[in-house]
Amino acid sequence: MCKIHKMHSVGHHAMHTISATELARNTRKILDEVASRGESVAIERNHVTVARIVPPVPTMTAAQALDGLRPMLTAEEAREWLEESQDSFDQTVRDPWA
DSSP: OOOSSSEEEEEEEEEEEEEEHHHHHHHHHHHHHHHHHEEEEEEEEEEEEEEEEOOHHHHHHHHHHTTTTTOOSOOHHHHHHHHHHHHHOOOOOOTTOO
8 A cells, every 4th residue: 555644543444644735746556555455545635534436335136145045936926926917907008198
């Protein structure tokens, strides 16, 4: 990482502190390190913290979220449920301006 002025803990994570000048000179490198290491960086101007750069919250796709869940319906039950749910659904297309 770039020249670290100090390091402190925030929650479970260590946070590096750098000057605004250091950020301006090494923005790309600092952003790459935040992304790859998952560590936050505090930015100081005149020894006062003015900003923090934090990694994004991890996300997952719907497929990842559903992976490993046991199906609640069999394929046949799912087909029947779909058919029944569409029985009372009006499939007619209407002109909303008519």
